[in-house]
Amino acid sequence: MSLGATRKRITDRDTAAVRGLALLSATIALVPALARSQPDLRFSVRVYDYVQLPPGTLQGAEAEARRIFNAAGVDVVWLACLETGDQSGKNQDCTGPYGWNTVVLRIVSEPPSPKAAASDAAFGVAMGSAMASVFYGRLTELTHDFRDHDSDIPVFLGIAITHELGHLLLGPASHSPTGVMCANWDWSRLHTALTGHVFFTAQQSKQIRKQVLERTITQQRQLASFGKH
Numbered sequence: 001m002s003l004g005a006t007r008k009r010i011t012d013r014d015t016a017a018v019r020g021l022a023l024l025s026a027t028i029a030l031v032p033a034l035a036r037s038q039p040d041l042r043f044s045v046r047v048y049d050y051v052q053l054p055p056g057t058l059q060g061a062e063a064e065a066r067r068i069f070n071a072a073g074v075d076v077v078w079l080a081c082l083e084t085g086d087q088s089g090k091n092q093d094c095t096g097p098y099g100w101n102t103v104v105l106r107i108v109s110e111p112p113s114p115k116a117a118a119s120d121a122a123f124g125v126a127m128g129s130a131m132a133s134v135f136y137g138r139l140t141e142l143t144h145d146f147r148d149h150d151s152d153i154p155v156f157l158g159i160a161i162t163h164e165l166g167h168l169l170l171g172p173a174s175h176s177p178t179g180v181m182c183a184n185w186d187w188s189r190l191h192t193a194l195t196g197h198v199f200f201t202a203q204q205s206k207q208i209r210k211q212v213l214e215r216t217i218t219q220q221r222q223l224a225s226f227g228k229h
Helices: 012-021 023-035 057-072 136-147 153-172 187-194 202-227
Strands: 041-049 076-080 102-108 124-127 131-135
Touching: 012 023, 041 057, 041 202, 057 076, 057 153, 057 202, 102 124, 102 153, 102 202, 124 153, 131 136, 136 153, 153 187
Parallel strands: 041 076, 041 102, 102 131
Antiparallel strands: 124 131
16 A cells, blocks of 8 residues: 555645535445444454554544444454553453464554565555554655644554555455555545545455455364364
């Protein structure tokens, strides 16, 4: 997920205009989300916030990501996993191996290596099928390029999280011309994100449901197998 070359500052008037013009299409686009507000399929995400995000930022981002996944027919269980010095408060859901229907999300400030900083991974990177990272520093730069304040960071962070988790479920070659899996984001697409119009495509949603179901079945079988030993 990277930012396109075209940059234009988004103003409050711009955002209001887009929301007004898109009211009808917003209602239509939200029908799938409303229909699947309580999906039966779900997967868990172990969240490691190494940035120590400001209060409310992570919660807002998780809510945005969950909204998009709900529209695709699956739910997300967020697990706060960054350990502190007080081991008594350690989340037991964050112990043991991960994979199958439990994946890892790392929120870091900057890419850990020049390779991860490549243009096709400007705001995050998915590694294999079970771990993804989002680069918060890049997101704040993005927001400051397009806005005069930070109030929209949770939305952009939620989009980036959804995009990278989408790669874990759909595979690395899963970019699309439109929707949350779009590879390049210009100012018009950021407008769309702020109005709540960003979703997985119908085909991607189908693939995500299939993948989560398969991972859930595999995990249940593995756990049952472990219990016999």
